[in-house]
Amino acid sequence: MDIDLPEIVAEVTAQFQRYEKALVSNDVAVLGELFRNDARTLRYGISENLYGHGEISAFRAARPPAGLMRRTARTVISTYGRDTAVASTLFYRDSAPGRVGRQMQTWVRFPEGWRIVAAHVSVIDEPQGPPA
Template identity: 65%
Template sequence: MIINDPAVLAEVTAAFQRYETALTSNDVETLDALFWVSPQTIRYGITENLYGHDEIAAFRAGRSPVGLMRTIDRTVITTYGQDMATASTLFFRQSAPGKVGRQMQTWMRTPEGWRVVAAHVSFLVQPTG
């Protein structure tokens, strides 16, 4: 198995960047499209546990578009062979001072393109020092 094949890494990085743009601009249609349409897709959020694409899409449709801007840091994308990858990043929001967000996603190549099949988002009190 090839880890971080340059071509595959470029594809997943582009998908991740597309997700980030859609997230901060509340482009719900793109966000829905980037998650695998399956009951096996899972997203654990800051205040919610979502099982299946339908629950994830319903959450996105009902979420407030206020305060979505963020900065990201220490993003690590790793590909495993041609069809699986992980993307991990830290994020910071002005609406959450003193906290650091953590986001991890598992991406899978599907016939429709790269899709998130599992995601986890959480906050921690930002360490000092």
């Protein structure tokens, strides 16, 4: 299996950046497009567990558009073959000093393009000291 083929990493990175832009601008249409429209698609959020594209879309539609700005750090895009990838990032919000968010997404290439099939978001206190 080919791991981290540069052209595949570039494709997934572009989709990840598209997701980030849609997230902070509350572009619900793009966010809905990027999650696989399937009952098996999952998103475990900070305070919600969403099963299926319908629940994910309903959550996005109901979410207030304020306070979504964030900055990311230590983003890692890992690809496995030409059709599977994992995107992992840390994120920070000015509204939550001393806290760090963690986000992981599993991306799969389908005929309609790259789609998120599983996502997990959590927030912890910012670790003190150098990274382990």
